[in-house]
Amino acid sequence: MRAVVIDDERPARELILRLLGDEQDIVVIGECSDGREAVNVLQNERPDLVFLDIQMPHFDGFEVLKQLTPRQFPLVIFVTAYDQYAVKAFDYHAFDYLLKPFRRERFHEALERVRKHYATGRAQENFRRFRDLLEHWESPGISQVAGGPAADYLHRVFVRTGKASASLEVNAIDWIKSVDHFVELHSHSRSYLVYYAISDFERKLNPAQFLRIHRTTIVNVGAVKEFRIDESGACSVLLRDGSILRVSRSRKRQLQMKLKNLSSQK
DSSP states (O other): OEEEEEOSOHHHHHHHHHHHTTOTTOEEEEEESSHHHHHHHHHHHOOSEEEEESSOSSSOHHHHHHTSOGGGOOEEEEEEOOOHHHHHHHHHTTOEEEESSOOHHHHHHHHHHHHHHHHHTOHHHHHHHHHHHHHHHTSHHHHTTTTOTTSSSOOEEEEEETTEEEEEEGGGOOEEEEETTEEEEEETTEEEEESOOHHHHHHTSOTTTEEEEETTEEEEGGGEEEEEEOTTOOEEEEETTSOEEEEOHHHHHHHHHHHHHHHHHO
């Protein structure tokens, strides 16, 4: 199979490419970081298999697939951070998906199902299932409640809790820290590692609620209890969970304005 990997997050693309490197029957013929580039590659290269992120700049994953004719339509494994309620749509319409952060075992399960579909060679059937999925996804129950394409920002994110997974409300996140290729989400005095670069995760957050206060830190403005300036002029914030975070000088004024606006709304 000839495959293309489409995701605006470089660490996510690199992980999929690394896992595909062990597969003898799959050849990667391209990778894309945004929707417009993806449309060109898919129409010109006609891959058999696509790993497709849903939220991307310019065109989201669904808009990308809308540009394809039935004959151009590949097998698709969706890659998403949407919550469990939303991905039920994938299950119902028999599409494979990888829920970030995913394990190697889950990746191989999706590949095995794709191989079985590939053996049938029914591209028209893939196209029909996508149209059904799109109609389901764009209904209010999915797009608005679950944070689908009609929503501007991420509403929930799946996190690991031991051997299980749980849906974490983004509003419940107090602050976020960059840890290598991951972000560490802090909520109610607990922390969860999620496979995102901090700059990628920042773009998915509502800027009215979250602010990058340091190179490695994002804060939920609503979680700030105190804004502090010491004798040297260094700034920090005390959060509702007791954490004290440094604020860079370049973000000081922006944070003060957000806190002032929040206070005036109460």
